[in-house]
Amino acid sequence: MDLQSWIPAVYLVAAVTFVLGLKGLSGPTTAVAGNRIAAAGMLLAVAFTFAAREFQEYGAAGIGLTLGGMAIGAVAGVACGRLVKMTAMPQMVALFNGAGGGSAALVSILEYMHKSAHEWASVLSTVLGLIIGAVSFSGSAIAFGKLQGIISPRAYKYPGQRIVTIGVFAAIVVLAVALVLSAAGTVTLDGATILWILLGLGLLFGVVLVMPIGGADMPVVISLLNAYTGLAVAMAGFVLNNHLLIVAGTLVGASGTILTRLMSKAMNRSLANVLFAGVGASAGATVAQKGDDTRSVREVSAEDTAILLGVRYAIHPVAGRMPGHMNVLLAEANVPYDKLKDMEEINDDFKNSDVALVIGANDVTNPAARTDKASPIYGMPILNVDQAKNVIVIKRSMRSGFAGIDNELYLDTKTGMLFGDAKAAVEKVITELKKAA
């Protein structure tokens, strides 16, 4: 039996497993199966690619090089994926995403150098795959560095920053258009040299794009770069005329775009605002108020707090470092899945609750988002904790959150402030709870 002739059918099966995998990952009961189905499809596709005509032409050297590379990549992937702490997950996603982007850029270059004749549509996909892949690679590396604390997570701003960003982008567009035109026969150019320059510019663009963005916005950036890598893979698929790469890359590009929009929406900011404005751009006028701590707040002690019964966990969509990250962390701490409630699910239930205990949240509990049209966060989706009969806020100090504004919730008479480190404060509450029981 000729394995080679089975490849298109196997690729089709793999493409279907990716769709089913993404669909499975969208529901809590099917997620594990979805992930495994996609992994099985991936394994099948890779295994059959060993029988591909193009691959067999490389002979034993090709097999050896591939298996060696796979061994290194697999060991690195398993080691990083298994050993890293759950709280460091977002930067791991960034790292693996960057690897995929780099791979896509290299595949595009290699296929271009391999072909003797260049048709303009194919050159266009090559250029797009190369640039998008390079941006994703260097951008993800910067995002990883910022979340890991290797680079300062602060938004890095400098004079003329916008001009540099636009300048690099313009240079990329000019060179890319020139290369496509040369393939169409309009102008004559040394294609390979231009590709190398484009690779350099793409890497540079990833850096200048992500450096000015603060650490708090990194989740949105990682999600965006994830979609970019998907697109780069789809473009590499066009270059290689491989439909499996086109389907898989496009699926990720499309779903990643939706996810990115969901995330920036949850922060009540447009994607353009995240990319170009930096965190707390609106803070200037309001930040002056935050020094005065003469306002009366009701401070409570751990003993007073220890009266909780029938606990549920309300989780704001942007809690943690990525949407859903907090759920993962709570699940790791053995909190049953059915006690974790989405914002929409629990918001109407706060008014029936005796106590809302707020931990590590500020702007997302600020009722001004609902009531005060002048507030910079007006319209942002918040947890309606102010509607509970009592509110207890665990917080280190009265300092303002990312938006740099006051939270009127803290001044409410039914709100008690339990000052202290969240973990220490909760542990004290638990001790008191056990004493009472």
Place this chain on the structure above:
Amino acid sequence: MTAEAILGAYVFILAVFVGFEVISKVPSTLHTPLMSGANAIHGIIVVGAMLVVLAVPGPLGTILGFLAVVLGTANVVGGFVVTDRMLGMFQQRPRRPAAKPEVEK
């Protein structure tokens, strides 16, 4: 454009619609695992890397081909491992539930 490119464009555009539809209703709980799972899926680039691993003769071409395979494999393997680990956190753990009710009293 060649017939091949047009066919590719068909596949691309239909996949855009599938990609939008298939994840349009996701609880925010699953956003991070979903992103991570999608991240693993674009690791399919490793298949592309295999097809060009020795396409360009000479040391530079070989090094770049090798690097493409390493990076692509890290993407696939790391992506699926991390996603599986995240999802494992959500699964019910049979050893604990007996202890839960008495905490509430």
